[in-house]
Amino acid sequence: MPIPEAAGMTRRERYEQKQRLKSLIIAAASTICVVAALVIIVPMTPGWEKVQKSFFNGEVLAKTFPKLLDAFMVNVMIFAWSAPAIAILGLLIALARDAKSPALFPLRIFGAAFTDVFRGVPVILTVYLIGFGIPGLGLPRPWNSPFIWGSLALVLTYSAYVAEIFRAGIDSVHPSQRAAALSLGLSERQVMRDVVLPQAIRNVVPSQMNMLIALQKDVSLLSFIGPVEIFRQAGVFKSLFANFTPYVGAAIIFLIVTIPATRYADYLMARQMRERS
Amino acid sequence: MHKIELHKVVKRFGQNTVCDGVDLTVEKNQMVCLIGASGAGKSTLLRCINLLEPIEDGEIFLDGEDISIPGLNPQRVRAKIGMVFQNFNLFPHMTAYENAILAPRRVHGLSKLQLQSEIEALFERFELADRMHNYPDQLSGGQQQRVAIVRALAMKPEVMLFDEITSALDPQLVGDVLDVLLKLKSQGMTMVLATHEMGFARQAADKVCFLKDGKIIEEGTSKQVFDAPKKSETKAFLARAFK
Known part of the structure; x- marks a missing residue:
């Protein structure tokens, strides 16, 4: 050529x-070639027309989409109060697990047990147990709200993962930074707060971004214990219209949020790799 | 009274004895250079003096006070002894100025305002005033090392320890940092250096100690050690160093 x-x-x-x-x-x-194959072959399958009608129905989508968006705001709300709580609890657990003083030994054991338990149980099980179990104690309103206990279940589970990421971040700060800070006369506590943690947190931002994205999706698990968020709303519409398109609509809404977030996390990750090399 | 006195200091890492009964005295205003091959124990000795490494046996005295008592709170001692490291170890998330002001604020409890003119004067003294608000990764190696010295001086230490502070620098930047040391010497700072800069040690040191296998084999004025070494190990080391 x-x-x-x-x-x-x-x-x-x-x-x-x-x-x-x-x-x-x-x-x-x-x-x-691949696109052509999909466009030509998929419509040739015997069930295509039915699938198209029940999953990709433009009319149903137009009718349900605005309501789905409204329901998505419930997800956003649960996400918005859970995420900061997870960040704080995760950091505290990470610090508890690194506590050196013998008086804090119980705290260390607790931190270890916490991460073991909540990383070891499926999220949906934690949501069920806490979301149904605690209101079962017969608490008065508003303390029997599935929003509160469902969110707590998410916070506990995600804190366990987030704590482990923070710990990896703390370990990633070179010991020479600690030595330099100690040599200036700073206490262990000051070294952690002023020198180690700021660097540790910066190092784990990309990994924590991925946790945020996962959390955004897992908020939907709360639908199993009551709150009418987007997944549940889509289910209601599915029954109403006898059509699966609302689920596709819900998926589209998730993707609109998660794809940019994922790309951004990847970008942060790539930038960090460049800085380290 | 000696400024610093080491008495039969022993430091082990597991089975490995790194300092094997070291005796050393440092007088006020003195510059002492520790020389010797890598692994002879120079750096570890400095870290022991600053209590970054606990010692297995022996004593370390600062102004006659035993600072090596197990269980002693090391912060008060470290605040009096500044240390500068081979790889600068500046805090990368802070500007040069923030690096310098952190410890005086936290340890002496002084406010930013109280410290401002003093810290700025330090940067000016070491010709870093225009670099004060840069982050470490925006500075050359020589500048970073000078900032590390400023950071240690900001605590107004009585003694400074320098751990091979020019070893990680490009040759053309070494001079700047050594000039800083001469300046400090002329102002009467008490200093202990672990160094591979033989020319500098020969010219500037008040006392030179040659270490081998965790022991001080020979010590004396720089004239005695460099011009008329007595021990065969010292002769062999210097012959290689000045080849």
Whole structure:
């Protein structure tokens, strides 16, 4: 294939341009083949028309989408109060697990037990046990709200994971930073607060972003104990219209939020890799 | 009374004896250079003096006070002894200025306002005034090391320990940092250096100690040690160092 030769290009640049063009053509051709196969073959399947009607029904989507968005605000709300609570509790658990003083030994044991238990149980089980169990004690309103206990279940589970990430972050700060801070006469506590933690937290921001994204999705698990959030609302519409399109609508709403967030987390991760190398 | 006195100091890491009964005295206003091959125990000795490493046996005295008593709160001692490290160890999330002001604020309980003119003067004294508000990664190695010295001086220490502070620098930046040491010496700072800069030690040290396998094999004025070493180990080391 003739390549337009810009004046003054080196042998290397010409070669690389040729390679780039080649990969571009191959990528385009392969993408076209796959898309064409999907577009031609999928509609040829015997059940396609039915599936299209019950999952990709434009009319149902238009009718339910605004209500689904409203219901999504419930997810956002639960997310908005759970996330800060998780950050704080996670950090406290991480610090408890690193406590050195013998008086704090029970705290260390508690931290270890906490992370073991809540990382070891499926989220949905924790949501069920806490969400149904605690209101079962016969608490008066508003303390029997599934919002409170469901959120607590999420907070407990996610704190366990978040604590482990914070601990990895604390370990990632080089011991020489501690030595330098101690040599200046700072106490262990001051070293942790002023020198180690700020660096540790910065190091784990990308990983914690991924936890936030996972939390945003897991808020839907609360639908099993009552709150009418988006997944539950979609279920209501499914029954009402005898059609699965509301689920697809819900998925679209999640993706609108999570794809940018995921891309951003990946970007942060990539930037950190660059800084470290 | 000696400023610092080490008496039969022993430091072990597991089975490995790194300091093997070290006796050393440092007088006020003196610059003492520890020389010797890597692994001879120079850095560990400095870390022991600053109580960053607990010692297994022996005593360390500062102004006649035993600071090596097990269980002693090390903070008060460390506040009097500044230390500068080979790899600078600046706090990367703080500007040069914030690095310097942190410890005086936290340890001496002084306010930012009370410290401002003093800390700024320190940066000016070491020709870093225009770099004061830069982060460490915006500074050259030589500048970072000078900031680390300023950070230690901000605590107004009575003694400064320098752990091979020029070893991680490009050769053309070494001079700047050594000039700082000469400046401190002329102002009467008591200093202990672990160093591979033989030319500098020869020119500036009041006392030179040659370490091998965790022991001080030979010590004396720089003239005695460099020009007329008595021990064969010292001769062999210097012959290699000045080759």
